[in-house]
Amino acid sequence: MLQEKDVDVEVVKAEEGEIFDIELEEDILKRNSKLAEENRSLLDRYGVTAIDVMGAIGSGKTALIEALAERLKSRYKIAMIAGDVTTTIDSMRVRRHGVETVQVNTGKECHLDANLINKALRKLDLNTIDLLFIENVGNLICPAEFDLGAHKRIVVVSVTEGEHMVVKHPYIFLASDVAVINKIDLAEAMGVDPDKLCRDAEKIKPSIKVVKVSVKQGSGIEEVIKALDL
Ligand code: MG
Ligand code: ZN
Numbered sequence: 001m002l003q004e005k006d007v008d009v010e011v012v013k014a015e016e017g018e019i020f021d022i023e024l025e026e027d028i029l030k031r032n033s034k035l036a037e038e039n040r041s042l043l044d045r046y047g048v049t050a051i052d053v054m055g056a057i058g059s060g061k062t063a064l065i066e067a068l069a070e071r072l073k074s075r076y077k078i079a080m081i082a083g084d085v086t087t088t089i090d091s092m093r094v095r096r097h098g099v100e101t102v103q104v105n106t107g108k109e110c111h112l113d114a115n116l117i118n119k120a121l122r123k124l125d126l127n128t129i130d131l132l133f134i135e136n137v138g139n140l141i142c143p144a145e146f147d148l149g150a151h152k153r154i155v156v157v158s159v160t161e162g163e164h165m166v167v168k169h170p171y172i173f174l175a176s177d178v179a180v181i182n183k184i185d186l187a188e189a190m191g192v193d194p195d196k197l198c199r200d201a202e203k204i205k206p207s208i209k210v211v212k213v214s215v216k217q218g219s220g221i222e223e224v225i226k227a228l229d230l
Contacts, residue, residue, distance in 0.1 A: 011209075021124075032146050035114035039121060039149025047127035050134060050149050051228060054157035054172060057138030062090040063215040064156055064224070065133045072230060073132040073222060077132035081120045083112040083137045090135055100124065106118045111143040112136050131230070144175040152228055158183040159192040168199035173204045176226045178211065221224040 043050050057063045057079055062082075069078050079100040082091040085108070091101040102120045104112060117134065124132075137145045155176040157165050160183055166173060173179060179201040184194045198210045209227040213220030 007076045008052050014114070031143060032114045033117055036147035036149040039114055039117055039201065040151070042121060043126070043132070043149065043151070046129070048126055048132050049146075049152075049230070050127050050132040050150040052134045052136060052150035052153040053156065054136045054140070054143045054153060055138065055141050055180075056158075056161060056177065059156045059161065060159045060180075060215050061135050061138070062093055062215070064134060064154075064180060064182065064221075065094055066097055066220065066228075067215050068133070068224065069094065069099050072131065072223065073098060076230070077129050078131045078133070079129045080133045080135065081112075081117065081124075082135045083116070083226065084135075085110070085137060095134075100129070102155055106137055107176055108139055110139045110141075111146050112148055113146045114148050140169040140172050144172040152177045153224075154178045154180060154228070156180045156226075157180055159187045159190050159194055159197070162190075163192045166204070170204045173201050173208060176208060178207070178224065180207045180224060181212045182215060184212045184219075185217050186204050 004221070007073060013124050016091045065080060073080060079102070080094050081104060082094065083106060084090060087101045087107055091103045095101050102123045104120050106112065106116065112134065118201050134148055153176045155172050157179070159181065168218045170181050181197045187194045194212050198212065201208055201210050211223045211227055212222050213224060
């Protein structure tokens, strides 16, 4: 495996605060955290447990939510807030399982924030819900920075994203309670060891619960439910 020390490459490192990135501006993040706390207390008042599902496009976020909803719908009244840049595809998929959905289209933004969730929550009758999935925009970088007010956060990675997927995105793992290593049925064909991805995630955050899953084959779903204490 390629180690950093094995190669003599000159690296230009960005210092903290050097990159002009409006998303990471401190007061924006502060305002976001305040709104996130408001969202969480609103959800608590209505006894709604909210789960923020993060991961890259194609990692299987929607498919995982569908599988969880199918197994949990007899025990919980479930709704979903679907974040996407422009489409409503994921909303339509999850609705087939009898789950009420609210679509949030972020336009140019590559993450959801607490303000958008606050608006979406107003479209739901929280009295009629006890479990809420929030599918974040497909991205592994900035969703980590934006607390939405959910109670738990899952990050979904697929073995098809390659063996370095976890080590390259430490912040999203640090921000998550559960890591789902998905599409393990394809691991051999991809030449990727799912246990390496598990170890990488545990190295970044020892308290994270890692679950190997094949949503397609229906394996590991019950373990995810357990990891989420549902
Ligand atoms: Mg999706
Ligand atoms: Zn973003």
